[in-house]
Amino acid sequence: MQPSIIQMIHNQRHYIIDNWLEEINTVQTETVGNNVPKEMDDETNRKFIEMIIDTLEYEQREAKGKLRGFVERLIYSGWPLSYFTRGMQSFRSVLLETMSSGEGVNSKRIFETFYEIETWVDGIVNQIADEYSGSWENTIQLQRHALNELSAPLIPVFEKISVMPLVGTIDTERAKLIMENVLEGIIEHRSHVVLIDITGVPVVDTMVAHHIIQAAEAIRLVGAECILVGIRPEIAQTIVNLGIDLGKLQTKSTLQQGIEAGLQMTQRKIVKCNTESASSVVIGG
């Protein structure tokens, strides 16, 4: 930027800051709302504007770093992006107003000056938007990761018996995970019986049923057996209406019955103990 413009901004610094603070107050009530205490607002506003003006002093890289640190802190404490965009818009209008009203600006150079200021402000707005979208992408990435970890766990409950509880909607992505996890888990836990629990699946349509049938078939191929449990009455009726043939699948109404069946298939059962301390124990077979 031309030194004369920087000089001018410095000369008018207090005037610009005061005007901007006034403008931002009206913006703030619209965007941030009343969640933040007033004193904190004012402090943040002042820091923001001073930092923006101070960035003129620094080299470009250093200025970017300072801005990033500041924006990251505010993102972290939940300030909306609109605060920054609206804030920078009013900063630009205040600046241009100051420039055009102040003496010393040659009318020939006014266009040039405006252009430089536009570029400067746009650069800052772009950087802020980038920081925000970066942090959003980050959050989405983390959540997707967390969701994947939660989406199809195979849990060993007894020796040779594992349970896969499914909760929520099953889409193609998740169906793939179910298949992968169940097969890997069978090998890892040396399961003989796998219980797939669909109590938490809201809708079983032909696609979901198809994926379950395929998973059961794959489980059979690796030498284990699959029991489908947790079929709610309304789901049972819709499956019959749809005409889906689950005849090849072993089914039980509850997880408990499924586990009992699983123990039976591996020649074990749960018996009551006669000693007072323990109530039940599994006798291995």
Add this chain to the structure above:
Amino acid sequence: MGIQSNVEVQTEWGIVSARQAGRNLAKEAGFSSVDQARIATAISELARNIYLYANNGEIIIEFLENENVSPPRRGIKITARDEGPGIDNIRNAMEDGYTTSGGLGAGLPGVKRLMDEFDIDSRSGVGTEITAIKWLR
């Protein structure tokens, strides 16, 4: 006729939101939990067909009220509309076990059984419109 909701189906999330909208409306209309599940499943099938074959389209779910008959009948109507490739042979598509996508082939005939009324209009290269109605008993 009163409230209706339109859901765009472009991704698998569209299927989920169409189903959610249908279930909510069915609950409001006073359907039993079994019928709610039937309606949600039917929407799921129709929305999935749109996603699989037409890439995008819309699901419209609306309340129906027919006062001309006595007693007046109330129900829910699902309309699935797309401008996809259309169904070449509707008779085949309505047959159990017929599939072009490697699925179970139970979708359309299943929807017909899940609902009370079913109508399909499809032209090759133009698109498909399927309407299905469930009456409140």
